[in-house]
Amino acid sequence: MKRKKITRELKIGIFSLIVIGALYFTIQFLKGNDFFSGTNTYYAVYPNVSGLEPTSPVSVLGLTAGAIDKIQFDQKNRQMVVKIKLKKEFSLPKGTVAEIYSADILGGKAVQLLLGNEPGIHHAGDTLASSVQRDLTSMLTNEIGMLKDGISELLSNLDQAVLQLNQFLDHENRDSVKEILEHLNGSLKDINTFTNALSYNKGTVNRVVAGADTLLTELNQAAEQLSTTLAHFERISSQLKDTDITGIVDGLKELIDQLKDPEGSLGQLTSDPQLYHAVNGVLARADSLIRLISENPKKYLKITVF
Structure with a gap:
């Protein structure tokens, strides 16, 4: 009976050693130690x-x-x-x-x-x-430190800017700035009103634009016609420039002088009443003779046929 009890304890001890050894090898293997x-x-x-x-x-x-x-x-x-x-x-x-x-x-x-x-x-x-x-924590710590320094400097500059702004904006300047802002708001409202009116009268504006387009087309056509007319005037001016205006004027002057001269034929015709009536009578009789011949040519014109 006693012999069996020792054998059982021995088995338990051997099993415990095996478990401990396996556990040790497992731990060492997890550590990265390879015994093989x-x-x-x-x-x-x-x-x-x-x-x-x-x-x-x-x-x-x-x-x-x-x-x-x-x-x-x-x-x-x-x-x-x-x-x-x-x-x-x-x-x-x-x-x-x-x-x-x-x-x-x-x-x-x-x-x-x-x-x-x-x-x-x-x-x-x-x-x-x-x-x-460098680990992530130290890098973040350094970055946060730099960011903190930047924010501190920014806040310091902002404080200085606010102080300078407060010094500049005294009571009078504040009123001026307020007035400027009110004018700007009024201008923005006027622009908004004009935009709304323009949108409301969009059709009318389109018609006006179309009419203006038609008017511009007609003006272009009139301009072309005017250009043609000016070209004609330019040609006439060129022809007149080439014409001997002085000679024509001298001829007219000479004709007028002859009419005024009582010694000349034309001057006697215009200045002597008797000569005028005589010439007028001759012309009247010649006209009467031509009319009679036209009415009865056989009486005055005898034609012999051989």
Whole structure:
């Protein structure tokens, strides 16, 4: 009976060890430690780890390649020494930088290895160059600080502007500004009234515009006719310019002088009544003779046919 009891306790103990071991391996696996593939150890020194903790992941090109194994404080140099466990399959070129960065918006930290491009590779146990990336909180804090300073300066300038405006706008100037604003309001009302009237009389305005268009067309036609008339006048003026007006005037003057001269034939005809009546009588008798011949040509004209 006693032998069976010992066997049961042994089984319970063995099962507990197995559970504890499985739990340990699970925790280590979640930390990024792979016991089936070896790891290399590297170190990085920081003045401030900015919230980095053991078991924080270590990534290479975005892929989790290891984890933080331990963080120790160097009393002599007053710096933090971070021990990094990295899978052996990852080789680090010279110039690789272990940078602490914000893994999430909640402030969780992790390390990313920025591969260098120098010849050669780091060996296990080497100390890598280090850097700390500014996290979102610090960037927001700086931006908010700058914004705060800008707002403070703006408020200060605004206060000065208000003080200067109050000094400028004394009682008299305030009344002037008020009067100007009233005039502006009145002008805006007049413009609004004119716009409404224009909209209301839109048809009449359109007819007036159409009539004005017709009038302009007729004026254009009249202008064309006037241009033609002016061209005729220009030709007549040119012809008159080429005509010997002086000679014509001299001829008329000479004719008038002859009519006035009592010694000339025309002058005697116009100035001597007896000669005038004699010529007039001859013309009357000639007219009577022509009329008689026209009425009875056989009596006065004898035509012999051979």
